[in-house]
Amino acid sequence: MISALHIENLALQRGEKVLFRGVHFRVVAGEAMALTGPNGAGKTSLLRAVAGFIRPVSGRVVFEGADGPLPVDDARRAGCHLVGHQDGLKASRRAGDELIFQVRWCGGDSASALAAAEHMGLTRLLSLEVRVLSEGQRRRLALVRLIASPRPLWLLDEPLAPLDAASRSLFGAVMTRHLAGGGLIVAAVHDPLPLPARMVDISA
């Protein structure tokens, strides 16, 4: 699947405002890239542009496989996880049902979903409705699908913000394991990630 992500001279615009120009970097398997910059610099928009939701004004997003560039739509729909500020969990549904749907949708199955939930310490929460979970618990639940349905490229938007210290180190270990297995991580952050990562400042 995806062995490298290449951002070539990307420029993004929202309405009349140019967010950034000339962003250029390459992430290969086993690497993590941290996107830094002030609020409003366009970190979230860059992640969404990689995921295909925003069309860049100029430049390209290239997904490279073992034999060269991959078809962009397939790479996105089968090879990317996007975890943004929102978790997509419906308040009125049971946490377990929502989790299993999200995992299934991304290519896993209920067994891997439950195992991953166990790993993140969420098993006892699965029978509750999503509305009663705290923000940190919801974020951890949203991150479970990263483990349960393996996909090479993780696009994370401030993934650790609502998590406590214990959960942060737990997820840090998850990220390290992902990279060790040949995965790629691109994360928009304000604080440093709990693992070695290259940094690129978008506003520069």
Place this chain on the structure above:
Amino acid sequence: MSVLTALLRRELALAWARGGGALLAVGFFVAATVMLPLALGPAPERLAAVSGGVTWVVLALASLLSLDRMFERDFEDGALDLLALGPLPLEMVSAAKCLAQWTVNGAPLAASAPFVAVALGARLTTAPMIFAAAALGGVAFAFLGGTGAALALASRRGGVLIAVVVLPLLTPPVIFGGAAVANFTAGLPWATAITLLAAYALACVALTPFAMAAACRNAQS
């Protein structure tokens, strides 16, 4: 269980919303129809003459009002992004949502329509045709209404905007369905009308998902 089945189950569960969904649609349907005799007076011949048409129109309105949150729910909490990055294209996701909408709202409305029409004075023998027209028309209403709902996503304004956008597009199914019921009631040939309605509904199912997916992508950009 395939991914499509999982998606359909989830859409059905969300549309059902613990029974609130269908109850609201049918509730509005009955409540609005009650207005007619209150406005027109109780004379049975007058009510019976318009019973088929009025039932049909109020059915269309009830269908429109209940599809407000179809896409908005997922758009607001980021689930639409997740759905867009999955194994099925957004076109199929949209079609699944409309199908769930029709199952949860359209089918109960179609089932209530004969009762409402008979209460207004339609003959009992017309009940099967009213149900058939309402069921088929409901498919068109669900898919065209879904198109309106997807288009209105970017405006964050549902309800009336969707109705204003969608109502003129509903002209063909309203005409075909109304004609089927009217002809059946009058003993005239009704086969053409119901066939046209079915053909139109099928065309909606085949074509509108593309518009819905394009509208969703526009709202996500």
Place this chain on the structure above:
Amino acid sequence: MFSALANPLRFMAFSRWAAPLLGVLATGLIGSGLWLGLNAPPDYQQGETVKIMFIHVPAAWTSMLAYACLGGASFVSLVFRHALADAAAKAVAPLGAAFTAIALITGSLWGRPMWGAWWVWGDARLVSVLVLLLLFVGYMALRASIDDEARGARAAEILALVGLINLPIVKFSVEWWNTLHQGESIMRAGGSTLAPVYLTPLLLAGAGYAAAFGALWLERIRAEVWRRRATSLALRAALA
């Protein structure tokens, strides 16, 4: 020719002389059409009132032309992502709605002396034009209610195309509906055959309306292009 016009600068240069020219052409055509029509002998059934058709029918034709243009401009904008095509689509909608309104009002005025009713549901063309007005209104409402200009433009484009594909079916269904209720509907005097003495002025008026539509559309696109430039400059000054 259209690809040459796609360049905004060339379009502005072109429309600067084309719009007034079309305006003059329109005046000439409509003027001669109306003169010929008003001087033609009165209809044996409807008398002089039939002559309102020279205002009503071309307006109805132009309203449908306008929607076709809306669909075409929307298609070009959607597929080729062309800002000028989007400006053209935005500009044509109120214009089309205006022609539709003219057609409906004159249609109503035509019906009143003949059949005593201010509105005639039995006229398939009139009902089709009414649905067309609703389509224009829906387009404008959608566009106006989306704050983000780019998103509003795209959503409206999709709607215009859905409407365009649906429009032949709408027309067919209304005409079919009319034939169903034949007994209750009112046939227009003259029906499908039009006396030749009326045909020429009608065609002249029709061509004139199309020219007028073209002139007004070009002017509206120019106004939209200027508006966008002004907004863009103001925004850039504010953000600088």
